[in-house]
Amino acid sequence: MTKVLIAGFTGAMGQQATNLVNELPDFEVVAGLTTPKHADDRALLPAGATVYTALADVPAGVADIWLDFTLPSAVYENVKFALAHGMRPVVGTTGLTDEQLSELQALAKTNQLGGLIAPNFGMSAVLLMKFAQEAAKYFPDVEIIEMHHEDKKDAPSGTALNTAKLISQNRSAHQTAPDEHESLAGARGGDYEGIKLHAVRLPGYVAHEQVLFGGAGEALTIRQDSFDRKSFMSGVKVALEHVHELDQLVVGLENVL
Ligand SMILES: NC(=O)C1=CN([C@@H]2O[C@H](COP(=O)(O)OP(=O)(O)OC[C@H]3O[C@@H](n4cnc5c(N)ncnc54)[C@H](OP(=O)(O)O)[C@@H]3O)[C@@H](O)[C@H]2O)C=CC1
Numbered sequence: 001m002t003k004v005l006i007a008g009f010t011g012a013m014g015q016q017a018t019n020l021v022n023e024l025p026d027f028e029v030v031a032g033l034t035t036p037k038h039a040d041d042r043a044l045l046p047a048g049a050t051v052y053t054a055l056a057d058v059p060a061g062v063a064d065i066w067l068d069f070t071l072p073s074a075v076y077e078n079v080k081f082a083l084a085h086g087m088r089p090v091v092g093t094t095g096l097t098d099e100q101l102s103e104l105q106a107l108a109k110t111n112q113l114g115g116l117i118a119p120n121f122g123m124s125a126v127l128l129m130k131f132a133q134e135a136a137k138y139f140p141d142v143e144i145i146e147m148h149h150e151d152k153k154d155a156p157s158g159t160a161l162n163t164a165k166l167i168s169q170n171r172s173a174h175q176t177a178p179d180e181h182e183s184l185a186g187a188r189g190g191d192y193e194g195i196k197l198h199a200v201r202l203p204g205y206v207a208h209e210q211v212l213f214g215g216a217g218e219a220l221t222i223r224q225d226s227f228d229r230k231s232f233m234s235g236v237k238v239a240l241e242h243v244h245e246l247d248q249l250v251v252g253l254e255n256v257l
């Protein structure tokens with residue numbers, strides 16, 4: 001039996017992940033980590049699992065896998081703790097900076113523990129990123145629009161930022177009109193190496209992304225939609241099943257597909 005700790009089990013994704021792990025015959029939820037505000041929410045975990053409300057209380061090696069769906073403000077310390085205490089991280093939480101990621105990868109190497117960070121566990125998003133990276137070779141003019149539910153804390157989404165990073169690896173430099181002027185600050189969106197990112201937050205939405213490419217007299221739009229958080233669970237399952245094969249801390253579900 002592979003033992004799993006779910007960090008953020010009290011959240012929208014944490015609850016989906018708890019239900020998933022409960023249904024997998026070879027995996028067991030042994031513990032959950034949340035904030036003190038949720039100390040009475042132990043019924044969200046299976047009977048027998050231990051609830052922790054402080055990172056420092058989690059015993060070393062309590063689980064084989066640390067599955068993280070918390071907050072951008074918590075993920076770095078959580079993953080550092082998991083790696084330092086013998087647990088392989090499988091991370092859906094967004095918001096790690098490039099510097100934090102490099103540090104965690106070095107720690108994983110020192111401790112000889114592999115792990116996976118997936119900006120998006122949904123197959124439609126994984127394919128969107130792959131197709132967008134390919135299209136960028138032929139269409140250097142590109143902008144990204146991501147649309148999410150109104151409770152999302154971070155912007156741009158981890159998926160949109162990762163899409164921009166992948167595109168920039170394949171894209172020749174491009175510049176919009178040098179005399180462009182924003183009469184309303186922010187109108188042109190965020191900027192990642194010249195790629196504009198636009199974030200929409202609205203009730204009714206779950207998680208969606210469009211990558212728009214423009215060329216001479218033509219355009220290409222690649223779009224993905226996650227209508228339900230269940231869409232992420234097949235990717236989480238694959239990650240749980242394959243993380244023990246990894247000897248480094250890697251980014252992207254494609255590493256285990
Ligand atoms: N990779 C992917 O495919 C996906 C990634 N995500 C990402 O997953 C993350 C979680 O999303 P979602 O479930 O919607 O968010 P929620 O806000 O619904 O859930 C987060 C939960 O984590 C708890 N939490 C906060 N800090 C800590 C901590 N230090 N330790 C343990 N638990 C903590 C929160 O408690 P409290 O209520 O007290 O804040 C809350 O219960 C986000 O970063 C989101 O972008 C989401 C969907 C798919």
Ligand SMILES: O=C(O)C1=N[C@H](C(=O)O)C[C@H](O)C1
Nearest residue numbers: 094119120152157158159207
């Ligand atoms: O917060 C969310 O909901 C999501 N977060 C991830 C992100 O920031 O890309 C993945 C997906 O978009 C859902």
